[in-house]
Amino acid sequence: MTEMLKGTLEGIVLAILSLRPEYGYEITARLREMGFTDIAEGTVYALLVRIEQRGLVGVEKVPSEKGPPRKVYSLNAQGQAYLEEFWRTWSFLTERLDQLQKGGR
Amino acid sequence: MTEMLKGTLEGIVLAILSLRPEYGYEITARLREMGFTDIAEGTVYALLVRIEQRGLVGVEKVPSEKGPPRKVYSLNAQGQAYLEEFWRTWSFLTERLDQLQKGGR
């Protein structure tokens, strides 16, 4: 599982952010909700740093009532474009694999 | 793309081998046929070595009319089981991503 997540997790997080801006801890919780129960927190934060540095998301610091300030991430235009590219690649992959799974060539 | 292939390519190759035994060069050609045009030969050979060492496939050396002897790989029982596990994980992934793509949570 962990190996199959490589590269995909990034798209998943971007897709989540395309619905609404969220912060790291919240994203992790949402992933767990979705069934990705064993994704390490550290993984998500590292990923967020990466996509921020690549300019796919904007960040806003928001004070929290319970804990240190939250870093709220939101998808920007570049991130949106990247996400669409991700979906194209994903479709390509699923098409090939569906074909394989259905035993045919 | 290259990152999304990680872990997936292994399943793809096992799926190909589940249809019929094949050798490295042939597998590479088949991948290219399928549209994975930029997968390096070295990648496939390295992967074949890995799955052989993990005991997922059997190997038989077969002389070739044109070139060095072929190493023909075939899926064994353990590989079959692993492939099924792979499909389960894959289904899990596609379900979540379909949901995300359809704008839902």
Place this chain on the structure above:
DNA sequence: TGCCGCTATTCTGCGTTACTATGTACCGGT
């Protein structure tokens, strides 16, 4: 006041994997 527990973020070292690039070997045709 001091400690615990929860929320929230960050960092380091590690293992796995695919890519690039290169090298080796064997064969048939000219």
Place this chain on the structure above:
DNA sequence: ACCGGTACATAGTAACGCAGAATAGCGGCA
């Protein structure tokens, strides 16, 4: 004797997710 296609192999590099631990801020409780 050479060349191109067949077939396999390996060394180095980079990306990514994981485990584990550390840090910071706040509220509640004794």
